[in-house]
Amino acid sequence: MLKRAKLLAWITLVLFLLLNLNVGGFKPTVLADDSNNLAKNKSIAASSYTQVYVPQNANDGNIQTYWEAAPNSYPNTLTVDLGSQQTFNRIVIKLNPNPIWGARTQEIEVLGSNNNSDYTTIKSRTSYNFNPNTGNVVTITFNSVSYRYVRLKFYSNSGATGGQVAELEIYNDVASNTGKYEAENATLSGGAKVNFDHNGYSGTGFVDGYWNVGATTQFNVRVPTTKSYYLSIRYANATGSTKTVSLYINGTKIKQLSLPNLANWDTWADAVETVNLNSGNNTVTIKYESTDSGNINIDYITISDTPPSGGSGLPDVIITDIQWEPANPVAGDQVTFKAVVKNQGTGPTPAGTIVGVGFQVDEGSTIIWSDNYTQSIAPGESVVLTANGGVSGSKWTAVAGTHTISATVDDINRFPESNETNNSFSKQITVGQPTGCDLVVTNITISPSNPSAGQQVSFTVTIKNQGNVASPNNVTHTVGIKIDNSDVIY
DSSP states (O other): OOHHHHHHHHHHHHHHHHHTOOOTTOOOOOOOOOSSOTTTTOEEEESOOOTTOOGGGGGSSOTTOOEEOOTTOOSEEEEEEEEEEEEEEEEEEEOOOOGGGOOEEEEEEEEEESSSSSOEEEEEEEEEEEOGGGTSEEEEEEEEEEEEEEEEEEEEETTSSSOEESEEEEEOOOOOSOEEEEGGGSEEETTOEEEOOSSSOSTTOEEEOTTSTTOEEEEEEEESSSEEEEEEEEEEOOSSSOEEEEEEETTEEEEEEEEOOOSSTTOOEEEEEEEEEOSEEEEEEEEOOTTSOOOOEEEEEEEESSOGGGGTTOOOEEEEEEEEESSSOBTTOEEEEEEEEEEOSSSOOOTTSOOOEEEEETTOOOOEEEOOOOSOOOTTOEEEEEOOEEBTBSSEEOOSEEEEEEEEETTTOOSOOSOSSOOEEEEEEEEBOOSSOOEEEEEEEEESSSOOTTOOOEEEEEEEEOSSSOOOTTOOOOOOBOOTTSOOBO
């Protein structure tokens, strides 16, 4: 900040609060998520401060307040007391992401102590770049250490005459089956940036800028086991329509996410996907590509090996009936299968994701399927899905007799559900014989049975009506007999 303007800005702010003006852009303080920030609201001290920029501003969870050291008093120190010896391996230093701050470089050393007297260097003196275009956030990582007191030592600041910190956050990152990752702490690029001009977000802000093609938020995630996890993306969208962004896992595009419209920009919702993660470090990236519609905000993501909130907000699709056409098939008919699918969960199926159904006959493998329905199914809603493809086409050639038709919805697990064990339904179908007479030859006899050359031979043919209607009266039943390549005799 410009020093000559700072006192005037403070007086203006005091007047603003006293007059209770409703100026656009001012928002009430929103506290940071404190699920694992070891430094939040802990006792904190500094070697000096200027004006009202006290050290307590640096860990109050409000990105709009900050500490600043007295002018030209380098080196400056900012020391937080964690209350007891704690293990940690990541420090996040934030400045206000408002572009008015401008980019700056601060030269910082990180130290630790257990008695607040003897300090050991954790991270040696290094220049760190703070840039509002990428959130004005610096993340410092190192091998795990254990200290009660953590000190930042400032040697220079290209943007002011003393060290500056809006938020100091300390974390112990360990591989876990569950975890919450704030978007404002992620790696931002392509126009993605931190903001706080809407209510209801977690942490010290959220990420917007997704009106810029190329806007990217990359989260670094650690899990203990290679397997499938639930990824929940906290987002806002009040554009009036569903918007899309692209999801990448470890550099590979997984899918295009569809994020439904919400009531307003202060309303947040969760989009849940299942993703495969590797043991150890992974990247989860949300990007606005040229094939997406963008224009969303991102608050945070969570990773879990169980459905979020015990399944709250997830769909649960079941099949309530199987139908077919024709309704009363006979042998030889081409039968079309349909499934009545109901979402009995508490969340919609994801728009743009196929709600598929696989059909089986007599408990065999899937031979026919439906895979062309991509609209979102709201909680309590039912839809009829018609088979449109199969191993040998989308229809089944009916065979006489009674058969069991089975159908499984979300048969290849395209989206997570609160219950993954209730997707199948079975129903019996009876296929009759075609209506009408059906004459077939069942036997041929000759007389004499062992004729000699030149003898006259008589043929007797037995015919059977295997249909379900008698053959017409007063109609000659003709049988044609052909021997080798001779003409037909009757």
